[in-house]
Amino acid sequence: MSPFSPLLSWSQTHSTTLTHHPLMALENHHQESSNSILVTGGAGFIGTHTVLQLLNEGYRVSIIDNLDNSVEDAVDRVRDLAGSSRSGNLQFHVGDLRNKEDLEKVFSRTRFDAVIHFAGLKAVGESVAKPSLYYNNNLIGTLNLFEFMTKYGCKKMVFSSSATVYGQPETIPCVEDFQLMAMNPYGRTKLFLEEIARDIQKADPEWRIILLRYFNPVGADMSGQIGEDPKGIPNNLMPYIQQVAVGRLPVLNVFGYDYPTKDGSAIRDYIHVVDLADGHIAALRKIFSKDHIGCVAYNLGTGRGTSVLEMVAAFEKASGKKIPVKLCPRRPGDATAVYASTEKAKKELGWKAKYGIEEMCRDQWNWARKNPWGYRPQP
Numbered sequence: 001m002s003p004f005s006p007l008l009s010w011s012q013t014h015s016t017t018l019t020h021h022p023l024m025a026l027e028n029h030h031q032e033s034s035n036s037i038l039v040t041g042g043a044g045f046i047g048t049h050t051v052l053q054l055l056n057e058g059y060r061v062s063i064i065d066n067l068d069n070s071v072e073d074a075v076d077r078v079r080d081l082a083g084s085s086r087s088g089n090l091q092f093h094v095g096d097l098r099n100k101e102d103l104e105k106v107f108s109r110t111r112f113d114a115v116i117h118f119a120g121l122k123a124v125g126e127s128v129a130k131p132s133l134y135y136n137n138n139l140i141g142t143l144n145l146f147e148f149m150t151k152y153g154c155k156k157m158v159f160s161s162s163a164t165v166y167g168q169p170e171t172i173p174c175v176e177d178f179q180l181m182a183m184n185p186y187g188r189t190k191l192f193l194e195e196i197a198r199d200i201q202k203a204d205p206e207w208r209i210i211l212l213r214y215f216n217p218v219g220a221d222m223s224g225q226i227g228e229d230p231k232g233i234p235n236n237l238m239p240y241i242q243q244v245a246v247g248r249l250p251v252l253n254v255f256g257y258d259y260p261t262k263d264g265s266a267i268r269d270y271i272h273v274v275d276l277a278d279g280h281i282a283a284l285r286k287i288f289s290k291d292h293i294g295c296v297a298y299n300l301g302t303g304r305g306t307s308v309l310e311m312v313a314a315f316e317k318a319s320g321k322k323i324p325v326k327l328c329p330r331r332p333g334d335a336t337a338v339y340a341s342t343e344k345a346k347k348e349l350g351w352k353a354k355y356g357i358e359e360m361c362r363d364q365w366n367w368a369r370k371n372p373w374g375y376r377p378q379p
């Protein structure tokens with residue numbers, strides 16, 4: 001199949017121009033569900049969950065993804081979950097943001113009302129070993145995206161940022177106006193991209209940009225059909241626990257047991273990926289309903305901190321599986337405790353996380369037991 005073959009998009013069947021688009025008049029009347037959204041990195045973990053939610057809300061969605069850390073099967077499953085009446089609103093393009101020809105093909109065929117930009121590399125350790133790869137992929141890809149959005153008159157973006165921009169926060173909870181700091185090349189790409197977005201919006205106030213700072217996304221869609229499926233040995237806690245639970249890995253290394261916390265392990269703000277996906281819908285609503293939002297950052301977290309050992313206990317309870325642990329030295333660069341202030345998102349986006357760690361572990365386990373090898377067949 002050619003990467004661009006499944007295209008007969010809404011914009012091809014409706015003759016419109018950029019300046020006289022029928023949807024523009026509706027923007028301020030909360031008719032966002034008929035809008036067309038480009039989702040970069042839409043085949044990935046957070047991407048698939050967000051795309052499903054967008055389809056369920058009636059949006060038209062185009063994904064561009066280079067399948068570097070994702071598989072097309074995940075998109076097929078999103079189509080199945082959305083059902084036959086909605087799945088026709090989803091277009092999938094294999095493409096790389098570093099390749100301007102790929103961007104030209106996507107932008108020239110569909111008129112987008114907004115872009116949700118997930119695509120990027122995110123492994124901290126790898127970014128330390130291969131900084132050029134991270135700067136090239138995350139920075140060049142995003143600069144190209146800004147260029148094509150400008151060229152095609154689409155100046156609304158929701159950007160995947162990360163709590164990593166708070167570095168080692170001196171106080172918690174993390175509030176959006178804290179001073180930002182990066183601890184590694186991956187973190188610097190997020191920080192630089194936030195700054196670039198602020199500069200682009202300042203230079204051209206027509207832009208409306210929302211930067212979403214994710215805390216620790218975990219869990220899976222309740223169907224158990226889509227979920228996180230990292231390549232190789234997982235870097236992050238929950239995918240690692242999941243692989244121990246299904247027997248792919250023998251033991252969880254707990255990095256740090258001498259932190260000044262109640263059980264000695266580090267504290268993070270875990271957030272259900274379905275809540276996170278909802279946060280993107282809330283951000284789009286704000287972007288479509290308000291004229292002058294500028295470039296503004298919101299935390300997406302629960303505001304509650306959970307230790308590594310508490311997370312292990314919650315997963316054991318949800319799965320009925322024993323997770324053997326080995327207490328290990330701290331992982332370099334890790335903070336003691338990080339969790340979000342959720343006030344700004346609550347007040348300005350009308351969004352608040354609904355799920356707690358019990359539901360996160362329940363849904364993560366449901367995904368794991370149905371797909372012990374992720375999207376791949378057992379080797």
Ligand code: UD1
Pocket residue numbers: 122124125162163164187216217235236237238240252253254255256266267268308331332333334
């Ligand atoms: C990490 C990244 C962060 C990135 C995020 C992406 C670092 C320092 N930070 O966040 O920049 O945005 O992932 O999802 O890598 N843990 C274990 N054993 C494991 C794995 C993790 O004990 O096998 C511990 C960690 O030490 C940490 C907690 O679990 O205390 C959460 O770790 P992780 O899931 O990697 O997330 P962060 O470190 O918060």
